[in-house]
Amino acid sequence: MTDFPAAIEVVDSHTEGEPTRVVVDGWPQPEGATMAERREFLRARQDHLRRAVVLEPRGHEAIVGALLTPPVTPGSVAGVIFFNDVGTLGMCGHGLIGVVRTLCEFGRFGEGWLQLDTPVGPVRAAAEGPLVTIENVPARCARRDVAVEVPDLGCVVGDVAWGGNWFFLASLPGERLAVERARELVALATRLRDALAAAGVTGDDGAPIDHVELFAPPRRPDADSLNFVLCPGAAWDRSPCGTGTSAKMAVLHARGQLAPGQRWRQEGLAGGVFEGWLEERGGLLVPHLRGRAFLTARASLRFDPADPFRAGCTTA
Ligand code: PYC
Secondary structure (H helix, E strand, O other), X not given: OOOOOOEXXXXXXXXXXXXXXXXXXXXXXXXOOOHHHHHHHHHHHOHXXXXXXXXXXXXXXXXXXXXXXXXXXXXXXXXXXXXXXXXXXXXXXXXXXXXXXXXXXXXXXXXXXXXXXXXXXXXXXXXXXXXXXXXXXXXXXXXXXXXXXXXXOEEEEEEEEEOOOEEEEEEOOOOOOOHHHHHHHHHHHHHHHHHHHHOOOOOHHHOOOOEEEEEEOOOOOOOOXXXXXXXXXXXXXXXXXXXXXXXXXXXXXXXXXXXXXXOEEEEOOOOOEEEEEEEEEOOEEEEEEEEEEEEEXXXXXXOOXXXXXXXXXXXX
16 A cells, blocks of 8 residues: 555654654554554555655654554553654654643643553653653563673673663763764664674564663753663654663662652753653553653645655665
């Protein structure tokens, strides 16, 4: 199926600098009884729409798209499937904050905590002006102190953790984390991700580790840590990364360095901060994250049949 609707209506926002494009109309609903089935339908049958919405010439590599669906779980107000320039995501923290702000703007998000369905489970959110608090899927540290040999970098030791996506978390003291070094950081984090795959280091059930998170001391006096996050593909997260901060808090908890309820303020490379904490619930660690999102545009995306680039173009 490669047909295009006449138009897809989107609302753009950014969460602590990282863009989200919420599809509010025009995209034919993906089939499936569960969010995982709908995600698979989108992957197999609607990839041309994913590409058209987030790639150039309408988008760029840092945009995360969010497709709203009807809910699948009793008590949920909507479902959401996140996608980026190379595929779909399990969850997306900054993206969920953008979705909630977008729904608020259109009077489609009520008071108090509301539940939304994602392919990796239900999540909850509450909004207060630009500030949104989200309750992510449970996070966990799967493996600690994993050593991997990385070309031109040597032996890197880090942790494998789940925060709604799979992460490898490490500190590289010799590498300064700064926006002006983003290209170099993308290149070295990509080598690290490739080395993990080559060494057979995965998440549970062989799931690929598609996010790499590097840490350094914070620049801001009100933050606990600074991170750089390589997303699937070659984009880096401008925000402190909601799923990455969830994974980080699970690692800190596993090391006895973060108690439930204790605040963790994660600074992202572009300078924004997410405040996070863990709640212990039925033996699971439920991450909470708080950050700001701002709407930036509302647009009607067009797909001229004569346009050879209507399904987007890959530039890297
Ligand atoms: O905030 O979880 C996040 C995220 C994942 C990829 C980009 N942002």
